[in-house]
Amino acid sequence: SLYSILHAAEMEGRVVAALCVVLCSWCSAAPFALRKNGWAKLGEPSKDFELEITFAIKQTDPGWLEQKLRAVSYPDSPEYGNYMNFDEIAEYVHGRPESVQALVDALGEVGVGSDRIDFTLGRDFAVVRIPVEAAERLFAADFSLFQHKEQTGWRVVRALDYTLPLSLVGHLDFVSGVSEFPRPNLVFPKLTKSENSLGVNPQSIDKDYNISGYVSTSPNNSQAIAGFLKQYFSPSDLKMFQETYNLPSDPIAKVVGENQPDDPGIEADLDVEYITATGRNVTTWFVSISKLANKGQEDFLSWIIEQVNTTDSPWVHSLSYGDHENSIPTDYQTRCDDEFKKFGISGRTILFASGDSGVGCKKSIFQPDWPACSPSITAVGGTVSLDEVWEDGGGGFSNTFGIPDYQKEAVEAYLNSGKAPPTKYFNASGRAYPDVSAFSVDFEIIYAGGREAVGGTSCAAPTFAGIVSILNDVRMKNGKSTLGFLNPLLYQTLKGQGFFDITKGKNSGGALFCRGFEAIPGWDPASGWGSPNFGLLKELVLQ
Numbered sequence: 001s002l003y004s005i006l007h008a009a010e011m012e013g014r015v016v017a018a019l020c021v022v023l024c025s026w027c028s029a030a031p032f033a034l035r036k037n038g039w040a041k042l043g044e045p046s047k048d049f050e051l052e053i054t055f056a057i058k059q060t061d062p063g064w065l066e067q068k069l070r071a072v073s074y075p076d077s078p079e080y081g082n083y084m085n086f087d088e089i090a091e092y093v094h095g096r097p098e099s100v101q102a103l104v105d106a107l108g109e110v111g112v113g114s115d116r117i118d119f120t121l122g123r124d125f126a127v128v129r130i131p132v133e134a135a136e137r138l139f140a141a142d143f144s145l146f147q148h149k150e151q152t153g154w155r156v157v158r159a160l161d162y163t164l165p166l167s168l169v170g171h172l173d174f175v176s177g178v179s180e181f182p183r184p185n186l187v188f189p190k191l192t193k194s195e196n197s198l199g200v201n202p203q204s205i206d207k208d209y210n211i212s213g214y215v216s217t218s219p220n221n222s223q224a225i226a227g228f229l230k231q232y233f234s235p236s237d238l239k240m241f242q243e244t245y246n247l248p249s250d251p252i253a254k255v256v257g258e259n260q261p262d263d264p265g266i267e268a269d270l271d272v273e274y275i276t277a278t279g280r281n282v283t284t285w286f287v288s289i290s291k292l293a294n295k296g297q298e299d300f301l302s303w304i305i306e307q308v309n310t311t312d313s314p315w316v317h318s319l320s321y322g323d324h325e326n327s328i329p330t331d332y333q334t335r336c337d338d339e340f341k342k343f344g345i346s347g348r349t350i351l352f353a354s355g356d357s358g359v360g361c362k363k364s365i366f367q368p369d370w371p372a373c374s375p376s377i378t379a380v381g382g383t384v385s386l387d388e389v390w391e392d393g394g395g396g397f398s399n400t401f402g403i404p405d406y407q408k409e410a411v412e413a414y415l416n417s418g419k420a421p422p423t424k425y426f427n428a429s430g431r432a433y434p435d436v437s438a439f440s441v442d443f444e445i446i447y448a449g450g451r452e453a454v455g456g457t458s459c460a461a462p463t464f465a466g467i468v469s470i471l472n473d474v475r476m477k478n479g480k481s482t483l484g485f486l487n488p489l490l491y492q493t494l495k496g497q498g499f500f501d502i503t504k505g506k507n508s509g510g511a512l513f514c515r516g517f518e519a520i521p522g523w524d525p526a527s528g529w530g531s532p533n534f535g536l537l538k539e540l541v542l543q
Contacts, residue, residue, distance in 0.1 A: 017270035038263045039181050045157045047133040051143070054301060055103055055126045056173040056335050057095040064092050069376065073344055073485040074406070075493045081481035083347035086121055086308050093342075094122030099171035106165050110134040121309050125301075130212050139163060139178060146181070153230065154182065158238045173335045178284070178303060182229075189270050190356075191452035192442050199442025199453060202245040202277040207461060208386060208439075210535035215248065215280045217475035221315035223469040224285040225271040225462065227259075227441035227496055228321055232449070233272045233286055241273045241446040250284070254283075256306070257288035257516040266497065267320060269447050270454055275318055278466030282473070285314050287469040300371065301332075304339045313348065315472055315482045318465035320353040320458035324360060325370040325400060333400050340376035344485030351465045353457035354381040354434040355394025358509020359516045366396045366426040367512075372433050373398035378486045379433035380464045381507070381527050382440030382457045388519070390503040391438045393457055395507045395517055395525040397430035404431055406488045410495070419518045434528040435487055435503060439463045467532050469515045474538045483541065490529055498537035 025249075041043045045155055068089075071079040100123050108288070109116065112134050132143050141162035148154035159179050164172075206213060227233070227481035235251060252272060253430060263431070276284055287298040299323075307313045323331070343350050352372045360367030372379040382393030403411055411432045412427055420428075438460035442453050472482045483489065507526040517525040 006416075011514045014359060037181050038149045038151070038283045039146045039274075039336050040149055041146050042105060042155070042371045045132050045143060045145045047131065049157060051132060051134065051157060051177065053130055053175065054179040054305070055128065055175055057124050057126060058101045058173055059093050059122070059124045059173055059338070060096055061093055062338050063322060065338055065345065066236050068092075069341045069344045070488070072347075074488040081347070081484070082464055083481060083484060084343065086311065086313075086343055086346055089342050089345055089538050090122035093124070093338075095119070095124040096171070097396070102167055102171045106138065109530045110137045112138075118124065119303055125305050128212050130456075135178075138156040138165065141178070148182075150180050150304075150436070156181065163413055174329065174331050175350075176332075177235060182431055189266050189443075189456040189458040191266070192453045192455045198445065200439045200459070201444040202247055202274075205278060205439065208259065209278075209531065210280065210472070210533050212466070212535065213280075214470050214473075214534065214538075216282045218476040219472045221469060221473050221476060222285065222288050222312075223279050223316040223465060224277055224284040224314040224318070225275055226259075226297050226319045226321075227265075227268045227271070227286060227288040227301045228303070229451060231265035231268040232258070232288065233268035234261050236261070236447045237449065238272050238276070240449070242276070242491045244446060244451075245277070245306060247277055248280055250281060252286050253283045255288065256285060259286060259288055259440050264448060266445070266447055266452070267458055270443065270445050270458060271320060273445055274443070274459065274468075275462035275466045278463050279316070279469035282466070283314070285513050288464075300336060301458050304336065307395075308339065313346075315352070316348065316349045316465050317343070317468045318397065318462045320456075320461045322352065322372055322394075323374055324367045325368045325398060328370050330400055333374065336371065337374045337376050337401070340371075340374060344376060347482045347484040349468050349483055349486055350377040351380050351461050351468065353394070353461040354437075356382075356392050356456045357394060358392050358457075358507040358511065359396050359514065361509060361511040361516070362396070364425060364514060368396040368398050368430070368433075369394045369424075370398075370400070373431055375401050375403065375404040376485065378435045378490075380436030380457060381437035381530070382460050383426050383437050383527060383531055384439070384441050384505070386500045386531060387502055389502050389506060389507055389526045390457075390514070391435070391507055392509050393437065393440060393460075393507050393526065395434050395527075397428060397432050397525065399427050399430055401431040403429055404439030404487070407432060407490045407523075410491050413522060414520070414524050417520055419520050419524075421515060421517065432436050432525050434488055434525070436464060436499070436529055436532065437527040462530065467534055467537075471537055471541050475519045475541055480540055481543070489541075491523075494529070494540060496522055496529050497528035498533050498540045500533055501530045
C-alpha cells in the first residue's frame with residue numbers, strides 16, 4: 001500500500017519524497033520531465049509569496065457513499081430520487097477528526113494558524129494559504145518559480161521533490177499544489193471549416209433530437225458550465241449567437257470566479273452557447289477556475305471543492321476537459337470519484353466529454369481518458385450523424401475502476417457480440433464508457449464576433465447537458481425529483497429506449513493499426529447508448 005511504502009522510507013523523522021513519486025507518477029524531479037512538459041525554471045519566489053495547497057483528508061466511511069448513491073439512483077430502489085443536501089451528506093462522510101487535528105498541529109508547527117486554513121463543509125479537504133518559507137519547512141523542500149514555454153501566462157511555484165511530516169502519514173489521501181505541473185487540456189474543440197453553410201446548429205439539433213423548441217419554465221431549474229485554464233466566455237458572443245439562431249435571449253445568470261469577456265476562448269464560448277441552446281430558459285452559471293494548481297488537471301479538485309460548498313450548486317454540470325487516465329495518480333482518481341458520488345446523492349448530474357483521441361492507441365494498447373472513465377459520472381461520446389460514431393470520440397475501459405454493477409449486462413453483451421477487439425488491447429473488466437453520445441463535428445458558433453465551426457466531444461457534452469436540464473424541467477413540473485446520477489437509469493431501465501442507436505463506424509482515433517471499438521446495435525464503447533430523442537425521453541422519465 002501507499003503508506004507501507006512511506007513507512008519503509010522513513011528518514012530522520014520524516015518521509016522521503018517517495019510520496020511525490022507515488023502520488024504524482026507523471027511528475028519527476030528530472031530536468032527532462034520539465035522539458036517534456038514545457039516548463040522552465042525562472043528563479044526563486046519571495047519567501048513570503050503565498051502558495052495555495054490542498055490537503056485531501058481521509059474521510060469517515062467512504063463506503064457509505066456507494067451504498068447511498070445506489071439507493072437514490074437506481075429506479076427500482078424504494079429510495080429513488082430521495083436525495084440529500086450536502087450538509088446532510090457531510091454528517092455521514094467527513095474528515096476524520098484525528099486526521100483534521102493532525103493537519104492543524106503540523107501546520108501550527110511551521111507558524112500557519114487557523115486563519116489561513118479553509119475547510120470544506122465536511123472538513124475533508126483543507127485549502128491552506130501558506131507562505132513559501134513555511135511550506136519549505138513543512139515539506140523540507142525548495143520551491144522555485146516556473147513558466148510554461150508555450151502557454152502564455154502559465155506560471156507556478158513548485159518544488160521538484162519534497163518530504164511529508166511523519167505526523168501526517170495515514171491521515172491524508174494526497175497533497176496537491178506542491179510538485180505537480182499543469183498540462184494542456186486534451187479535450188478541446190478544434191476549428192473545422194468555415195463555409196456559409198457550416199453544419200450543426202441549434203435548429204438542426206432541435207429537429208434531429210426531436211426537442212421541438214421545448215423551453216424550461218421551472219424557476220428552480222439550473223445548469224452550469226465549468227471553465228478551466230483561463231477559458232473565458234464573451235456575453236456579446238452569446239447574445240449574437242442567440243440572435244443569429246432565433247433563440248430566446250438567455251444571458252448567463254451567474255459567473256462564479258473570474259471571467260474576462262474581452263479575452264474569450266473557443267471552448268467557453270462553445271459551452272455557454274450550446275448548453276443554453278438545448279437547455280432553453282434554464283438558469284445557467286459559468287463557474288471559472290483558473291488556478292493551475294491541482295495535480296495539473298485543470299483544477300478539477302478546486303471545482304469540486306467549490307461546488308460541494310455551494311448549497312445552490314446547479315442541478316446539471318457540463319465539463320469538456322480531461323487527460324489520459326494513466327497520467328493521474330490512482331489515489332487522486334479514487335478520491336475525486338468519491339466526491340462525484342456526493343453530487344449524485346444530492347440529485348445533481350455531472351457530464352464529461354469522453355475525449356477527442358478515440359481509444360488513445362499507444363503501441364496498439366488502448367489508453368482510456370479520465371474523468372470520462374470515472375464510474376460516478378456520465379460520459380458523452382461523439383457522433384457525426386444519427387447513426388454513425390465520430391472516429392475520434394473517446395471510449396474504452398478504465399484501468400483504475402472495475403466495471404460497476406449498473407453496466408455489467410450491457411458490457412457483457414458487447415464483449416460477446418463478436419465485434420469487440422481482442423481483450424489484450426484493453427481491460428475488459430474495467431468501467432466502460434461513454435454512456436451516451438451526441439453530435440461532435442462542424443458546430444456553428446459565434447466566436448470573437450465572427451462565425452466559426454468547431455468539432456470535438458466538447459460540442460457533445462454541453463449539448464447533452466442542456467437536454468438533461470429540460471428533462472429535469474419535465475420532471476419538476478410533474479412533482480418529481482431531478483434525474484441526478486443518470487447511469488443506473490440509462491443501463492438498468494431505459495436500455496436504449498429514447499435514444500437513436502448509433503450502429504456505424506468505430507472510434508479508432510485515426511490510427512492506422514488500431515481499429516478501436518466498433519459501434520453496434522445496443523450499447524457499445526464507441527457511442528454508448530446513442531443520442532437522445534427528447535420527444536420519447538420526456539415521456540419515459542415520467543414513468
